[in-house]
Amino acid sequence: MNTFQSLSQLTTLVVDSGDIESIVKYKPQDATTNPSLIYKAATMPAYEKFIHEAVSACRSRKIPTDKMLSAVCDYVSVLVGKHIAEHVPGVVSTEVDARLSYDKEACILKARELIALYEEYGVSKDKVLIKLAATWEGIQAAEQLEKEGIQCNLTLLFSFAQAKACAEASVTLISPFVGRISDWYKARKPEVLENEDPGVESVRKIYSYYKSNGYKTIVMGASFRNPEQVMALAGCDKLTVSPVILQQLQESHQSVCRTLHFESSLKALPERMSESEFRWEHNLDPMAVEKLAEGIRLFADDQQKMEQMIATYF
Template identity: 45%
Template sequence: MASKLDQLRAMTTVVADTGDLGAVARLRPIDCTTNPTIVLSAVDSPAYGDVVEEALAWGRKQSGDAARVAAATADRLAVSVGVELLRLVPGFVSTEVDANLSFNIGASVARARQIIDAYTQRGVEPERVLIKLASTWEGIRAAQTLQSEGVKCNITLLLNRAQAIASAEAGVFLISPFVGRIYDWHKKSGGKDFSAAEDPGVRSVRGIYEYYKSNGIETIVMGASFRNTGQIVALAGCDRLTIAPVLMDALASERGELKRALAPAAAEPRSLRTAEDGICRWFVGEEAADIEHPDPAGPMDENTFRWSMNEDAMATEKLAEGIRVFATDLKTLRRRIAERLE
């Protein structure tokens, strides 16, 4: 029998959650991603030695404020990492807009255009690049503008249904709901572990997937941030799954039948209405659907979005934490580049 990884490939597009060139070449994912953490690790990776030196040589030729030159060199390196990954995969590479712009619509749009232009100058078609933005209200609005210009976007750090609905209404190409970060929060908060069937992160992605499919929403659902293979198996059949090499290797070593857990045809239409107890809930037919997050009623305007996030402590805390981590890694990357330029 084929490995579980090969069986998964037959029902889900597998994406590599890594910038390790050796792992990407060996595991043959369809798409890849970058973020400040991945680019920071490339600075010390022998595999990226020539790429790093090229970026530094370019930076040393630039004039002006040292901090600005370091930032521009780090930006160049991020695109260079993406170009190297695209040599190994047939699909997309996701490249992240600076985390410190997560609450600035105009600056996020401008930075995304710069990224697309930088890839174009390297001979990479814009159609192969996904612009990654945090799932803040501002990030989603920036994505809406970019999508209207033909730039495909990946909304990341997505942790609840309000973010998913807002992204769909904005016409976003792809969302990345984070399984592991939801799991981490609930495990710490509740003081207990979860089976795959009970896992709050798994249940969240399932709910979003079913909502999208039952409502004819074309936005791609790509489960992300996995902690174990059980979470991946529980989401087999999801549009895309982005998986770290260590978990891909684990799935490659496992045999046995991998049953499809998600399928578009299996998603039943859902309606949002007020139940007998006065609480607004999603329903499948006449049965109340399982809900992991507060659900908005009506169109996803800014007030509804912000209130839904306010009512969801997990999503609020983990979104803020994720933005801080990426912002810190970007700051560290620029500092390391500045040191190397000197």
């Protein structure tokens, strides 16, 4: 077996892409998208039909001019997600506009709208994960959505405080960003990387905490920079990986050993964090503060780029 096949026996591999060709090629259980990936997909000639269909659908609904651009973008995201859902047996993740990350009620409303669109196109909500930035507001929005039967993927997760709050909110899945954590330390504290990759170690710590306390939230490592980081998390619930790294794993025949092990206990759950405790604990991690804000800005920038591109179709 190649490394990809060996790793697949220990961990559910997810393709991190909006490109259907990559999804068909690797046959993953699930697929994840984000504003950057949707924007990239929307620029491909093969996906232009989705933009035309989205514009036509919004015009037929007589959506107000000031809301048209946002609505078309939602339709494009859902149409890409629907196309992906037809090729994966599991779920597809679709992200809420990053500019809403600090508005709980706006996140809830947008999530409901996206799920309603999916259902209009024949995709049931159990096939979809709504992605929200793991801000305090995003986590609280996810808790409400989960109670409504809408599964959530909390993304841009960098601090242990974020991970704890997500588990306490009983969200379906979290996406700790391995590569971006490592990037931060590599640029500022390279000596830390000599003994352990801090991005990998972050996921190991979260995984151990979740399993030892019996939390059901799925841990899905994300944002990998190389195959070694992926292999170092063999045994994690899920890992979402770019097509480039998946190809490297397929071409390798390096042996893979489980590095994360399932442990649970019957001890009482830790006391739930308050908002002030969450904000303080998160604030104590300068890497997490910086990378969360940066990630929201980058996703918002790509959302705006997509809007600018789509505006040319009106």
